[in-house]
Amino acid sequence: xxxxxxxxxxxxxxxxxxxxxxxxxxxxxxxxxxxxxxxxxxxxxxxxxxxxxxxxxxxxxxxxxxxxxxxxxxxxxxxxxxxxxxxxxxxxxxxxxxxxxxxxxxxxxxxxxxxxxxxxxxxxxxxxxxxxxxxxxxxxxxxxxxxxxxxxxxxxxxxxxxxxxxxxxxxxxxxxxxxxxxxxxxxxxxxxxxxxxxxxxxxxxxxxxxxxxxxxxxxxxxxxxxxxxxxxxxxxxxxxxxxxxxxxxxxxxxxxxxxxxxxxxxxxxxxxxxxxxxxxxxxxxxxxxxxxxxxxxxxxxxxxxxxxxxxxxxxxxxxxxxxxxxxxxxxxxxxxxxxxxxxxxxxxxxxxxxxxxxxxxxxxxxxxxxxxxxxxxxxxxxxxxxxxxxxxxxxxxxxxxxxxxxxxxxxxxxxxxxxxxxxxxxxxxxxxxxxxxxxxxxxxxxxxxxxxxxxxxxxxxxxx
Amino acid sequence: xxxxxxxxxxxxxxxxxxxxxxxxxxxxxxxxxxxxxxxxxxxxxxxxxxxxxxxxxxxxxxxxxxxxxxxxxxxxxxxxxxxxxxxxxxxxxxxxxxxxxxxxxxxxxxxxxxxxxxxxxxxxxxxxxxxxxxxxxxxxxxxxxxxxxxxxxxxxxxxxxxxxxxxxxxxxxxxxxxxxxxxxxxxxxxxxxxxxxxxxxxxxxxxxxxxxxxxxxxxxxxxxxxxxxxxxxxxxxxxxxxxxxxxxxxxxxxxxxxxxxxxxxxxxxxxxxxxxxxxxxxxxxxxxxxxxxxxxxxxxxxxxxxxxxxxxxxxxxxxxxxxxxx
Numbered sequence: 001x002x003x004x005x006x007x008x009x010x011x012x013x014x015x016x017x018x019x020x021x022x023x024x025x026x027x028x029x030x031x032x033x034x035x036x037x038x039x040x041x042x043x044x045x046x047x048x049x050x051x052x053x054x055x056x057x058x059x060x061x062x063x064x065x066x067x068x069x070x071x072x073x074x075x076x077x078x079x080x081x082x083x084x085x086x087x088x089x090x091x092x093x094x095x096x097x098x099x100x101x102x103x104x105x106x107x108x109x110x111x112x113x114x115x116x117x118x119x120x121x122x123x124x125x126x127x128x129x130x131x132x133x134x135x136x137x138x139x140x141x142x143x144x145x146x147x148x149x150x151x152x153x154x155x156x157x158x159x160x161x162x163x164x165x166x167x168x169x170x171x172x173x174x175x176x177x178x179x180x181x182x183x184x185x186x187x188x189x190x191x192x193x194x195x196x197x198x199x200x201x202x203x204x205x206x207x208x209x210x211x212x213x214x215x216x217x218x219x220x221x222x223x224x225x226x227x228x229x230x231x232x233x234x235x236x237x238x239x240x241x242x243x244x245x246x247x248x249x250x251x252x253x254x255x256x257x258x259x260x261x262x263x264x265x266x267x268x269x270x271x272x273x274x275x276x277x278x279x280x281x282x283x284x285x286x287x288x289x290x291x292x293x294x295x296x297x298x299x300x301x302x303x304x305x306x307x308x309x310x311x312x313x314x315x316x317x318x319x320x321x322x323x324x325x326x327x328x329x330x331x332x333x334x335x336x337x338x339x340x341x342x343x344x345x346x347x348x349x350x351x352x353x354x355x356x357x358x359x360x361x362x363x364x365x366x367x368x369x370x371x372x373x374x375x376x377x378x379x380x381x382x383x384x385x386x387x388x389x390x391x392x393x394x395x396x397x398x399x400x401x402x403x404x405x406x407x408x409x410x411x412x413x414x415x416x417x418x419x420x421x422x423x424x425x426x427x428x429x430x431x432x433x434x435x436x437x438x439x440x441x442x443x444x445x446x447x448x449x450x451x452x453x454x455x456x457x458x459x460x461x462x463x464x
Numbered sequence: 465x466x467x468x469x470x471x472x473x474x475x476x477x478x479x480x481x482x483x484x485x486x487x488x489x490x491x492x493x494x495x496x497x498x499x500x501x502x503x504x505x506x507x508x509x510x511x512x513x514x515x516x517x518x519x520x521x522x523x524x525x526x527x528x529x530x531x532x533x534x535x536x537x538x539x540x541x542x543x544x545x546x547x548x549x550x551x552x553x554x555x556x557x558x559x560x561x562x563x564x565x566x567x568x569x570x571x572x573x574x575x576x577x578x579x580x581x582x583x584x585x586x587x588x589x590x591x592x593x594x595x596x597x598x599x600x601x602x603x604x605x606x607x608x609x610x611x612x613x614x615x616x617x618x619x620x621x622x623x624x625x626x627x628x629x630x631x632x633x634x635x636x637x638x639x640x641x642x643x644x645x646x647x648x649x650x651x652x653x654x655x656x657x658x659x660x661x662x663x664x665x666x667x668x669x670x671x672x673x674x675x676x677x678x679x680x681x682x683x684x685x686x687x688x689x690x691x692x693x694x695x696x697x698x699x700x701x702x703x704x705x706x707x708x709x710x711x712x713x714x715x716x717x718x719x720x721x722x723x724x725x726x727x728x729x730x731x732x733x734x735x736x737x738x739x740x741x742x743x744x745x746x747x748x749x750x751x752x753x754x755x756x757x758x759x760x761x762x763x764x765x766x767x768x769x770x771x772x773x774x775x776x777x778x779x780x781x782x783x784x785x786x787x788x789x790x
């Protein structure tokens with residue numbers, strides 16, 4: 001739907017490369033492209049403008065940029081560095097000193113406050129050996145109190161609630177008394193979602209803050225937020241002067257320009273990144289990764305992490321042994337394919353590889369590309385799958401009929417399979433993988449994993 | 465809050481939309497008036513400023529460029545367009561753009577599916593956009609129109625989601641079907657439809673857990689839920705309603721695309737339009753995504769849901785600016 005951002009940038013820099021030298025004119029041109037790229041990533045328009053103006057000055061001011069052999073690359077570097085610096089800066093931890101330490105959570109509806117509160121409680125309990133207390137102060141949304149109650153149960157953290165009380169200021173103050181009496185050392189106050197223009201609700205959050213005097217106030221913002229992020233961040237900051245920002249729903253495919261907008265507008269550090277619905281997916285914020293993401297330059301770190309997520313050491317060890325003994329069979333191949341598929345949309349995976357995004361722009365990567373391979377393997381008997389060498393002409397004929405492909409296609413596939421097998425065997429015995437071989441190698445490594453898949457439970461009658 | 469209280473009259477409704485869009489306007493058009501202040505002629509500079517205004521209203525880059533190009537064409541044709549005409553021209557262009565979509569606005573809250581009985585609605589979307597709230601509000605509207613409504617608690621994953629929907633059902637005074645937390649959502653959907661058929665409900669609205677469109681397995685689950693509804697009742701669901709948060713930026717388009725791939729979305733609901741966020745995202749979505757916006761969520765209370773009307777939406781956006789140019 002959208003042009004890949006890296007394409008835009010790279011085309012901008014292509015102009016630079018073509019001239020070989022940066023001039024004021026072509027800098028202005030590429031700066032405009034960078035600005036558009038940022039805007040498409042949901043960076044606020046005004047901020048994008050200011051930001052690129054700074055970039056322009058920096059680029060012009062640097063003698064070495066003007067004379068650089070590859071000005072485009074240098075420009076990218078400047079942009080990237082500037083972004084990292086803007087979003088990073090001082091890395092402040094969360095302040096939970098005090099007895100008890102008090103954390104106040106605020107944000108718009110649906111930004112993920114309650115889920116984050118649960119994650120933070122879990123993090124403090126397990127990683128910081130604290131004794132946290134969650135406080136349910138959302139007295140408005142149906143079942144909000146139940147929601148935090150359930151989360152508390154899941155992570156074994158008590159939840160303070162007053163079902164009948166509709167006054168969140170009182171509830172939060174009572175909770176702190178309760179915490180002091182019962183020896184909790186951190187209190188996490190989850191509040192109702194509110195719009196920045198809702199004066200009554202904004203007064204309420206201000207009163208809560210005054211009433212409990214938190215050691216840390218966090219503003220939770222959805223990473224998918226658009227241009228409005230600036231207004232919301234500023235309005236909340238004006239009212240509660242928060243200490244830090246939490247970025248949620250980063251596990252989606254949003255470019256997350258809101259991160260830059262918020263940081264730029266209020267200057268408060270982004271302290272946490274939240275990346276999933278399970279309660280242990282809380283992460284510290286990585287400005288460098290975020291910069292890469294906003295620029296759409298590919299995110300190899302996330303790719304590796306994604307692979308690791310799906311990576312099962314036992315299964316990997318089992319496969320490695322098989323490869324070493326040159327016993328890699330069609331079942332193993334199938335389970336690798338399934339593993340790869342679990343990692344997500346193929347095109348987005350490929351897009352994460354730096355530099356590839358541009359190359360693959362016009363190539364339609366079909367997620368059903370595996371379908372053909374799978375249908376061929378599924379048309380084999382279990383015996384054939386575990387013993388590829390038994391497949392003779394007559395078997396091939398039957399397989400071809402089963403999957404609706406030609407004999408030629410079956411031959412091609414088996415040939416490719418054997419080559420891959422040979423290569424993996426070589427690598428496993430210490431052959432140094434060259435870049436060409438990495439293709440097979442990466443598939444072998446990242447793809448190896450997890451439980452045996454359904455494929456081994458055969459769909460056909462056993463035939464030997 | 466009386467259920468028999470008739471909805472607001474048309475006028476009142478428009479007034480409400482005006483009010484909730486006020487922020488949009490003041491953002492949108494105070495900027496615009498700034499952009500053209502001191503100018504008499506529409507020139508490149510004015511157009512550049514206008515680009516900024518549209519983009520910062522979340523209209524989106526592509527749609528903005530499209531609008532600007534159209535304006536450029538007109539300016540090229542008629543060299544002496546002055547800035548006071550800009551508003552009306554821009555308005556025409558936006559209405560045109562929205563109309564190219566070829567989707568008819570709906571007039572009222574009628575259950576989808578025409579003759580089909582019961583009418584089945586499946587509600588989908590990413591986390592925290594306001595699915596459950598929208599379901600509650602929608603059920604209220606059907607209830608007001610004398611329909612018998614059942615809500616199916618298909619969000620069996622998020623903590624207390626079933627309770628949340630149950631409370632809405634109680635508020636509305638409609639029926640409620642649930643199998644509890646951590647049950648198979650496809651089974652819930654199937655049985656909720658079964659319930660609607662058996663007990664003669666007019667409308668069944670089925671909730672689903674919020675999910676990011678990039679989670680392939682969860683999207684597959686959604687396809688399965690939809691299929692299981694179709695298994696119980698041929699032709700159902702009669703509407704797949706994708707709920708989008710108006711504060712979401714360009715990712716909204718990605719969401720629309722992926723959810724459509726998984727479930728053939730037939731209508732959109734745009735929520736949180738009462739915030740500071742610009743209704744501009746509606747323009748971008750209508751342009752880039754050929755599924756109609758059907759509802760606008762404009763507040764937290766039960767009656768704050770409206771059917772979307774292109775003309776009155778654009779009118780609303782421009783009301784203040786007309787005053788300005790006078």
